[in-house]
Each structure stands twice: as structure tokens, then as C-alpha cells.
Amino acid sequence: MMTICHVCGNEREAVSGSCPYCGNTQPETENKPEKPFVHKSVNLEAGRPVLDVALHRLTEVIDDAILNKVAVLTIIHGYGSSGKGGVIRSECRKTLDHMKNSRLIRDYIAGENYHKRSGQVKSLLQRFPRLGSDANLNRNNKGITLVIVS
Structure with missing residues (x-):
């Protein structure tokens, strides 16, 4: 074994x-x-949804991840076309902040903070070493957010 x-x-x-x-x-x-490590990526911006639809997808995806014991989710919400961050991105992160405070999720990491120098990411990599080969690591990608479900 x-x-x-x-x-x-x-x-x-x-x-x-x-x-x-x-x-x-x-x-x-x-x-x-x-326990087996499960990492799933979900594209919330597929089909260019309005805000309500994107937030509904986010809550459905997280509920599904909890039921299926997914450890980490990569949420692709996009950065927005305005050049200063889109409304879906900011509202997703507000929703995730509320879920974290309500203890529905363990934590989340903004894509721009997902680099090996971050203490939060170092801790995550110790728990889930396979994330060390994640293509988004060290990319400063403002269009994604990692959700630590368990």
C-alpha cells in the first residue's frame, strides 16, 4: 500500500x-x-451569465463539493472587462467570505495571492502536496479563486 x-x-x-x-x-x-485528494475546477463565466445566475452556480457547486468530499475547488469567475475587476468576481468573493464566516467552507484564496511565498498557500501545499503542480500556482491570476472546502 x-x-x-x-x-x-x-x-x-x-x-x-x-x-x-x-x-x-x-x-x-x-x-x-x-483520504483521496479531489480537486475540481468550475467555470462560472461559461455562457456569460448575469450575476444572479453566476452566484447561484457558485452555491450549487460548493454544495455539491461538500456532498462529494471535494477538498479544493478552483472557481473561474473571470476578471471582468472593465480593467478593474468585474462584478461577478467581487460578488463571488463576498459570497465566499460569508460562507467562510458561516463555516460552510474552510477558506478561500484569491488567484492573485495563490503563490508559494504566501503563508496561507504554504500551509495548503503541506496539506495537499499535489497542488504544487497546479498550473495556476504563481500565475497572479485575478480571474480565479481557490476554495478550500474541507
Whole structure:
């Protein structure tokens, strides 16, 4: 049986005491198989919806992610054509802020803050090492938001 090293993120044999890649030894409690990591991307701007439709899609997608145990969602809301950020982007983030305060989601990270220098992202990468190969990482993409569901 394979497990993920919590230091380097490589797969390793669960029965071995140390990781063959980084040499880190992990306590027995950490050798248990982890829950499968599920990362899903959703394009809210598909079809150029009006604000109400986009926000309805957002809540449906998050409800579905909770039911299906999706760990991280990448929400594509677009930046907006005005050059200063669109209304869908800002209202999605307000809705996510409300959901976070209501404890419906764990957290969210704006695309422009999704880089390895961020403490919040470093913590996320420790929990989910596979996000280290995410194409949006370090791109300063203002048209997306990552939602940490669980």
C-alpha cells in the first residue's frame, strides 16, 4: 500500500519507516492511508451569465463539493472587462467570505495571492502536496479563486 510523504509529497510504501526521497521518518499514525485528494475546477463565466445566475452556480457547486468530499475547488469567475475587476468576481468573493464566516467552507484564496511565498498557500501545499503542480500556482491570476472546502 502506498501513502504520501507529508514532507516532500512523494508516494512511498506505507510499511517503510522513512521516505526514500527525503529520508523523513513518519510516526505510525501518519503512515495510515490518507483520504483521496479531489480537486475540481468550475467555470462560472461559461455562457456569460448575469450575476444572479453566476452566484447561484457558485452555491450549487460548493454544495455539491461538500456532498462529494471535494477538498479544493478552483472557481473561474473571470476578471471582468472593465480593467478593474468585474462584478461577478467581487460578488463571488463576498459570497465566499460569508460562507467562510458561516463555516460552510474552510477558506478561500484569491488567484492573485495563490503563490508559494504566501503563508496561507504554504500551509495548503503541506496539506495537499499535489497542488504544487497546479498550473495556476504563481500565475497572479485575478480571474480565479481557490476554495478550500474541507
